[in-house]
Amino acid sequence: MNAKDAAREMEQGTGRSASGxxxxxxxxxxxxxxxxxxxxxxxxSRRMQIPLIAAAVFSLIRLLGPTLRYEVxxxxxxxxxxxxxxxxxxxxxxxxxxxxxxxxxITARW
Numbered sequence: 793m794n795a796k797d798a799a800r801e802m803e804q805g806t807g808r809s810a811s812g813x814x815x816x817x818x819x820x821x822x823x824x825x826x827x828x829x830x831x832x833x834x835x836x837s838r839r840m841q842i843p844l845i846a847a848a849v850f851s852l853i854r855l856l857g858p859t860l861r862y863e864v865x866x867x868x869x870x871x872x873x874x875x876x877x878x879x880x881x882x883x884x885x886x887x888x889x890x891x892x893x894x895x896x897x898i899t900a901r902w
Contacts, residue, residue: 849890857894 873880884892 853890853894853897856890857897860891860894862891862895 870880882892
């Protein structure tokens with residue numbers, strides 16, 4: 793099989809290369825033509841870091857959140873969009889990720 797045939801099979805999804813499986817791979821559905829959605833294999837020490845880091849970030853947000861003050865500009869426009877049954881796309885800078893998580897958490901309780 794030459795390169796043109798392999799590329800054609802990948803585009804059509806008929807070849808083995810399109811599924812990413814070489815036999816009885818259970819994750820064949822997780823491999824798409826464009827990207828791989830399978831989770832990476834991690835050592836147990838790395839897997840233990842995930843909940844520890846999540847707990848530390850959660851604690852930081854809970855500690856700093858009540859001390860923040862917000863000024864929301866244009867909230868009436870968002871209320872009008874929500875009132876019409878549509879949704880908004882919110883955009884913010886990276887430097888405000890922690891404050892925006894606190895703000896979203898508070899507004900979700902309303």
